[in-house]
Amino acid sequence: MRAAVLRGGQVRTRVIDDPVPGPGQVLVRSLACGICASDLHFMDHPEAGAYDDSGMSTYAQDVDIVMGHEYCAEVVDYGPGTDRRTAVGSRVSSLPILRTSHGRRIIGQNPDSPGGFGELLLLDEALMRPVLSDLPSEIVCVADAISVGWSAAARAELTSREVPLIIGCGAIGLSVIAHLALLGVAPIVAVDFVAARRETARAMGAHILVDPAEVTPFQAWNDVAASSDSVAGLIAVGGPGCVVFECVGAPGVLDGIIGGCPRGTRIYSMGGPPGGEHLNTLTAKRKGLNIQFGGGPLPAHWDDAFEAVCSGRLDVTPMLGRTVGLDEVPTALNDARDANGPARIVVVP
Numbered sequence: 001m002r003a004a005v006l007r008g009g010q011v012r013t014r015v016i017d018d019p020v021p022g023p024g025q026v027l028v029r030s031l032a033c034g035i036c037a038s039d040l041h042f043m044d045h046p047e048a049g050a051y052d053d054s055g056m057s058t059y060a061q062d063v064d065i066v067m068g069h070e071y072c073a074e075v076v077d078y079g080p081g082t083d084r085r086t087a088v089g090s091r092v093s094s095l096p097i098l099r100t101s102h103g104r105r106i107i108g109q110n111p112d113s114p115g116g117f118g119e120l121l122l123l124d125e126a127l128m129r130p131v132l133s134d135l136p137s138e139i140v141c142v143a144d145a146i147s148v149g150w151s152a153a154a155r156a157e158l159t160s161r162e163v164p165l166i167i168g169c170g171a172i173g174l175s176v177i178a179h180l181a182l183l184g185v186a187p188i189v190a191v192d193f194v195a196a197r198r199e200t201a202r203a204m205g206a207h208i209l210v211d212p213a214e215v216t217p218f219q220a221w222n223d224v225a226a227s228s229d230s231v232a233g234l235i236a237v238g239g240p241g242c243v244v245f246e247c248v249g250a251p252g253v254l255d256g257i258i259g260g261c262p263r264g265t266r267i268y269s270m271g272g273p274p275g276g277e278h279l280n281t282l283t284a285k286r287k288g289l290n291i292q293f294g295g296g297p298l299p300a301h302w303d304d305a306f307e308a309v310c311s312g313r314l315d316v317t318p319m320l321g322r323t324v325g326l327d328e329v330p331t332a333l334n335d336a337r338d339a340n341g342p343a344r345i346v347v348v349p
Helices: 037-044 046-051 143-156 171-182 195-204 217-227 253-260 281-287 299-311 326-335
Strands: 002-007 010-015 025-034 070-078 091-094 097-100 103-106 120-124 128-130 162-167 189-191 208-210 241-246 266-269 290-293 320-324 344-347
Touching: 002 326, 010 326, 025 091, 037 326, 070 120, 070 143, 091 120, 097 120, 143 171, 143 241, 143 266, 143 299, 162 171, 162 217, 171 195, 171 299, 189 195, 189 217, 195 208, 208 217, 217 241, 217 253, 241 253, 253 266, 253 281, 320 326, 326 344
Parallel strands: 162 189, 162 241, 189 208, 241 266, 266 290, 320 344
Antiparallel strands: 002 010, 025 070, 025 120, 025 344, 070 091, 091 128, 097 103
16 A cells, blocks of 8 residues: 655655454545644654553654554455444544554554554454544544544533633644533633634634733633623632643643642643653642643543534534645645644545
């Protein structure tokens, strides 16, 4: 098959062996696959794999790795020990996890589990879901990105006494906003330096847009919380609660949130610099902060997000940019670094 292959820090498009489905696995053809910031972090920071003792994500620079974990695909064939519940030729997707003879692997981040930047990949039949929709594959593949922020928003269980603050309006921040909007949360405050991202946040359901070059996020949050009809009267009884979704992943952002947020703030850290972060835990303790670090989407939340995208209940078209072929993947990966670009460039092998 043809694939955009990562090896030695470089991505090149060439011909490699077709993957062969093992027990419980399904061979599928990639129809569309989104380029994620996680792909960039993975290829730029091979040292991060050294800290993953699970073996799920392994960047060995001297072997071929086919990235891409946000896919819509077509069933081609089944491996042994499968139930063959979905007909050959059907469109499918899944959580990007593959069970192998060596343990579980993240699809697109391990030599054992090639991803959607190739013509063929392997899925776990138990996790595979049929696409019950006529929407284009380029839209369906965005569901995995949506599931990350969707899960964070669901786990947060915001009350009417809380005002959310989303810092960073890339794909994950946008997915948080989208789910909060579907839940009827208001007002939703979105923060990003890039004007185009702020406008996409508005299209996905944000009510208040903040440029942190003009006003600090927490000053903006204070102004909104104090004047919002949804929290009227709460100032007199202790004020509204602040729930921050950190979706940047750059060094210093989370520590800045710890330093600037109100007492009792709940923080969902969905970013996470590949090199780690030094945090002022004494300040966090003094303020009584509650910090939830990532963790990925829960399977039930992934299914919910997948249904919302496939049914059209959640319109993800504001997040989409151009589509590219396999030969364009190396250039598209570099273009995906541009904060002024769309939240998703989609590879169509």
